Amino acid sequence: MRLNDIHLRDPYVLPVREHGTYYLYGTTGRTAWDGRPEGFDVYTSKDLTEWEGPYPAFRPDASFWADREYWAPEVHVYRGKYYMFATFKAEGRCRAVQILRADHPLGPFAPNGEGPVTPADWECLDGTLYVDESGLPWMVFCHEWLQVKNGKMCAVRLTEELDAAIGDPVVLFRAADASWVVPVEGDDRFVTDGPFLVREEDGRLLMLWSSCGKDGYAIGIAHSDSGQLAGSWRQEPTALFGKDGGHGMLFADFSDRLLLSIHVPNVHPQERPAFFPVRQDGDSLLMVDR
Template sequence: MKILSIHLLLLVLVQFANAQRAVIRGDFADPSVIKVGKSYYAAATSSNWAPAYPVMKSKDLKNWKQTGSIFPDLTSWADYYYWAPELNYDNGKVYAYYTAHKKGGNLCIGVASADSPEGPFKDHGPLVCQEAGSIDGFPIRDENNKLYLIWKEDGNSIGQPTPIWIQALNEERTQLTGEKKELFRNDKPWEGNLVEGVSVIKNNGYFYAIYAAAGCCGAGCTYATGIARAKNLMGPWEKYAANPILTGQGDWICPGHGTAIMHKGKNYFMYHAYDKTSTQYTGRQALIRGFEFTPDNWLRFTDEYLSPSNKNLAYTSTDNFDKKSLNLQWSWSVFNKPEYELKNGRLALQIKDEREIFIARRIDSPNYQATVETVPGKNPLAGVALIGDEKNLIYAVAKQDSIHVTIARDGARSSLGKFPVAAADKHLFLKMDVKNNKEISFSYSLNGDDFTKLDITMPDISYLPPWDRAVRAGILAKGVQGDVAVVEGFVFKSE
């Protein structure tokens, strides 16, 4: 029996070692990656969270650290849905082709440039705005080195097919030239109502388009990855008869929308997928998998995965607000940028109107805790929150004499309880504990050590993740205009 137990343990350890793990955990959808010098840089969809498009840096494609964002402040022409940035390094310049919703219009593809992937980026505005919407821009040079832009017309948003278009782009990256041409569209059963997220590479006289199809997001996702090829960039394009070439496997489902990259002479693909356990609650996470070209000039994925060096998924992150600016873990709604001051190790949030104001961070597991140390005021309330978006959230906030737990669904807010507490002249700690994605509880402490659980009926929070994003944990304040809510610390523990 002892020998059998050892063999089982070894089997588990081998399976864990060989299992594919996310290189960037938490919500990092539609990832794009480039190499500049000896470093790799990746950016991803931020949707309705700001700053727009987080930028990550790595030396080995396995271990990543955030360096900033493409747009610390939002662009002047767009208001929301900051999707699918495509990084490109060409002739010593870095370009970011991105999708965003034009004010008063629809989805457009814009472009920004910088001398370094770490910015600052200069926005050059939109390149193409079709009536149905234009998304997923990808730059590529043809066999004669002429620059083109490939993109998807967002026909699925109005019940129409989704053509993949190509059109010449000037070298300044400020204007499309000539006429657009369709490369292919969703015409195969497995592709469902869309094809999108095209990434083009060249090999052995062929252009290869790695593309995503079917349903990208949420609990009912059906996303998968296909391949098409052409001798000339303008076509004709031939889809692989055995598509899709990448579907759900192991711990991951709905894989797609990524970028090919070379590393140590090998081909890899960075893309996103949902973890089977945490699904849409942690969002679409970044994975890297190897691929190779076949003798008959197609492409197949291998079982070589790149994974982070640290196999311990549990960690603790602390913010004492002792810097001159918010650290890079924080983001906020594109519809309600917070006004704040950092001074003497405290975060002071300025209340602008009756709306909740919040900053939040990505989660990356189904089990986690977030604790906010508040300095209770007489009127403003501050505390901890789990946030889908500004209309869907749950939070526990406190002032000097009471704690309030509130849940919001589609903008309708309901009280889950009001609890008296004597916190005048004391700090008050509010803790949120989430288990298995959906089991949530709140507790409080006056010393940071001994916590008392708040007696509320466990609410149904399965609705919280937006269709294209994950939930986030963070700090929330509310009150009336002119109030200032003060927070002195934040601790996040991921299990």
């Protein structure tokens, strides 16, 4: 199958060179908003063009706490294991990020730790792993606009086993800090979605993240002026991708070409994964004309 045949939101690509394989994860389009999801699937490819699958990567057992809105899985390699950071929801419980673990990118993934690593009384989503300059693991995630109006981008330390949070989250920035962001409802509600951190070769630290722009769902870039997770974070004035597509991440293909993975359009049920070449331009990133 081709990418146009795969109904996914929030596409995340894990290239594994020793396998010669790309692994594609994402929010299952069919159950993104309604219905009971089966879990998360994974697709595989040798060339980013022809894909096989879906294969079941995570299937919850009867004791798993969440039964709806399984969103935005992304898989990171950490200390020889594969860790899936994903968003879940249940009736009477706040949306939360749970970390899962497996020995192989195909899974099966199983819960890592006793439950979510986001605060129990916060509506949260879109956790991503960041390992700082001292080798300490952190999770960057969103404190959702539905609860706080001006969505927050937050970070929290994780244990070495990635099975629990250490201490309280810290706020990195808020959605309305970026001039390209427009309110999603009324005039005081601003979205934070989809953080993804990029450490440049020269040590600079960037973050891709999504919100609503003037032409729909969009991706912007934030810069840490200190080069550290604590920031301060400076927002670029215009979006990297500004027209009805988002939740981006970067990966290098096996030819070391840098690609941006997003879903487009941001309209259900039309959303599909798409890859776009990007390049470093000074201290930022630019889309490359094909």
